[in-house]
Amino acid sequence: MNRLGAASAVHLAAGTWLLIDLWRAWTPTLITIFGQAATTPPELIGAFAFGCVLVPVLLVAVARRLGREGTFAAAALVVALAGRVVLQLTDGGHLHLVVASVAGIAAMTWLSLALPRHRDAAVTGVVAGLAVAVTTHAALGTWGAVWRDDVWAWLLLAAQLVACLATMRTPAEGRGVGRRFALTVMPGLFLAGVIVANAGRASATLGEAGLAAVAFGATLAVAATLVPVTRVSAAAAALVLTGAVAASALVTDADGLLPAWTVVAFVVGMPALAHLWRAADHGDRGTSMTLALGGLVWVALLFAYYAGYDLGYRADWLLVGVALVIGIAAATTPPAPATTAPPRTLAAIGVTALAVGVVAAAAPALTIRPFDASEPRDDEVRVAAYNLRMGYGMDGVFRPKAVAAILVSADVGLISEIDRGWFLNGGQDQLAILERLTGRTAWWGAAADPVWGDAVLVDASRARVERRALPSHGAVTGAQAIAVRPQGPWESTWFVSTHLQPVGSDEGVTAQSADLAAWLRELGGPMVLGGDFNLQEDSAAYDNVIDVGLVDAAPGGADTSPADAPVKRIDYLFSTPDLVASDVEVPGLRASDHLPVVATFTRR
Known part of the structure; x- marks a missing residue:
């Protein structure tokens, strides 16, 4: 990856980190401010959420019609950043709901417009953003930065702002991403949030060791985007991802608890997903509209899974099904020309993964004081x-x-x-x-x-x-x-x-x-x-x-x-x-x- 590609990857990583932080601020408001879990009808909460994620589809359509995708992407990122700052200053209530909704809409609009414009760095940028989001969340002991008023929250917010703004003018280098990547990026982000890159679930599985595992796995996943994809490697990644999701979602002990051994799902799940995204990123027929429509799939999966707790069904097999679909879609994509990062780059990522694992395990004792x-x-x-x-x-x-x-x-x-x-x-x-x-x-x-x-x-x-x-x-x-x-x-x-x-x-x-x-x-x-x-x-x-x-x-x-x-x-x-x-x-x-x-x- 050349210097321009690296700048694009940093830009996409910073924006993806921002998007995930905004999701962490927005989704809880659906059942605590807009509605009340187990009281407000799930279909009403779902209708509101669908309305929100439909807005990026409309904004992307306008941007494409006017031929101003770059301008709209920059404006959307600025709105998302402003919303993130306001959320750090708000004290809940309907203002939080409105700001989180607007900022989340803006961040999803930005992602849809930005990925095709930085096509060579698209997969690596998204995975790196996930790695940063997971590692920082783990280091905070899974206490979300948006809900904190301490120096750690403000330091991370400052880093987020600088990373986004400093790379905003990175020149565009493409017009589209692989179509199957565009179709699976939002379902993949859902799967990462619920299971394979979920620091909270990892903590519940094995405490500080779980935090180390999920941070290590998410960071190592960056390397999985920089190695050659073959039919065999894609098929293996599909099996690993499905197995990791099944282990964490379906397996419990006699008391209904997560067995300690299932922590392996957080070590291998995210690298497998990242490699599948790389496999799916073939060609350039995946457009900003494809990505924006993926937001509707994301919210549909979110409600199909969590509404079961109010409607009386368990949707754990839905997670396995999503993993299978992503795996099949990626593994059956014609292989792209083989490229790989220099060995020293891959080694550096491996060392970094080990380091962030240690930080994720040790930092909560510093960021949460008794x-x-x-x-x-x-x-x-x-x-x-x-x-x-x-x-x-x-x-x-x-x-x-x-x-x-x-x-x-x-x-x-x-x-x-x-x-x-x-x-x-x-x-x-x-x-x-x-x-x-x-x-x-x-x-x-x-x-x-x-x-x-x-x-x-x-x-x-x-x-x-x-x-x-x-x-x-x-x-x-x-x-x-x-x-x-x-x-x-x-x-x-x-x-x-x-x-x-x-x-x-x-x-x-x-x-x-x-x-x-x-x-x-x-x-x-x-x-x-x-x-x-x-x-x-x-x-x-x-x-x-x-x-x-x-x-x-x-x-x-x-x-x-x-x-x-x-x-x-x-x-x-x-x-x-x-x-x-x-x-x-x-x-x-x-x-x-x-x-x-x-x-x-x-x-x-």
């Missing part, structure tokens, strides 16, 4: 039950510090509705972020899928842990219960976190509460039970819990939902009679759509 916590007392334990709504408050802002402040004020956190890597929610491992902020250990219970569920957060590195998947009884979202006996003065007491899922209405958890009660009887012994039960105090479901022999910490207590104007009490703390509850509080915090319930328990 709160100071008071020493626990042996004669009492303070417990907080909190439904976190994936970490997003009533204003649609991700506020882990506010959540951590509540949790660190207690000794034990019984937390639910935790997201550990949904691309729809920004690809953040919320549980790992809270572990770092509180300096405590989290014990995870998967519910809806391996990266969405409940946890117990406690200051103990060793514990006895029991998990139980609860039958759905027709509920569209999975439910579970996790019980932890932490090593220390309270090691004889179970701390149990759960989130019951209603069927058809707010009071549809009677059968599931009976299943929970039966399991609690099996556990036996002193216990504190907390979570979002989706039940009322005068219901049969409430009686099922009480009949286990548990005592409500605050009968007739304060309403907890929704957080901005509570009208119902559905979040509870219960305990066995040998524990006495006192100092029960329901802090008025809007870092979720629920309010937390906090109480102190002492032994009789």
Whole structure:
């Protein structure tokens, strides 16, 4: 790649990094500001999203008609950059939704117009941008830069601005990309965001080692765009990509958790995808319009996958299907003339991949600093039950510090509705972020899928842990219960976190509460039970819990939902009679759509 090609690759990489950051800011607003997950009809949220990604199609059509693709691309990039700066300054709400939508539209318009103009660097530029986006996100401990107000967020934003603006005037060198690359770039970016370049999911799989793996794999993928493509190498890449996606999307252990060995998906998945993109980039019939229409495919895949959690189906096989289609499309493309980068370039990329892997694993300890916590007392334990709504408050802002402040004020956190890597929610491992902020250990219970569920957060590195998947009884979202006996003065007491899922209405958890009660009887012994039960105090479901022999910490207590104007009490703390509850509080915090319930328990 000559100097012009390198400048083009840097330009495309910077813009792709910007686009991914904007997606991380935009997709959560669809279910926290425009609508409400599990409440607003998915088809309405989907219609809004489709409307947004249709705009780049119209803008590209106008640019092509006027013959001003370069001007439109530059203007779109400036709008996207301005929006990114504004997002760093906004404080949520509808302004965030509007700015994120406009900036995302602009960034997708830019990508559609820019790739054909820099055709020789198109694949390498997109893959390099993915590598930078993944590495920086991992280094931030998966706490998205757009949701932070610290020096790290501003340094990364400054680097993004400089990289985009400094290369904006790079001369165009082409008029089109390979048609199959143009058709698969957006589905590939979807697949990368959900699975193979998802730092949140990698963190949920193997912690810091997972972050190292995903950063290493994404960076090594740049080299996969600079080596010759043959029919054999393309077919092998197709098999590797499909296998990597299947391993991470479909394989779980007996408790529904991601096995540690599936971390290999993040090491090999992105290089395989990158090599397939290179194979698909043959000819120049892929136009800016083809790329813009790919945005519609991207949003269709996004909703086809995530709507299943509200509509009652699991779409994991969709991911495997997308990988298969990309693999077949690329592997059956006639091979382009063989070119390869100099060995020293490939070696340099390999060394860089190792270095960024180390940085991705080590940096979160520096970029997320823990709160100071008071020493626990042996004669009492303070417990907080909190439904976190994936970490997003009533204003649609991700506020882990506010959540951590509540949790660190207690000794034990019984937390639910935790997201550990949904691309729809920004690809953040919320549980790992809270572990770092509180300096405590989290014990995870998967519910809806391996990266969405409940946890117990406690200051103990060793514990006895029991998990139980609860039958759905027709509920569209999975439910579970996790019980932890932490090593220390309270090691004889179970701390149990759960989130019951209603069927058809707010009071549809009677059968599931009976299943929970039966399991609690099996556990036996002193216990504190907390979570979002989706039940009322005068219901049969409430009686099922009480009949286990548990005592409500605050009968007739304060309403907890929704957080901005509570009208119902559905979040509870219960305990066995040998524990006495006192100092029960329901802090008025809007870092979720629920309010937390906090109480102190002492032994009789």
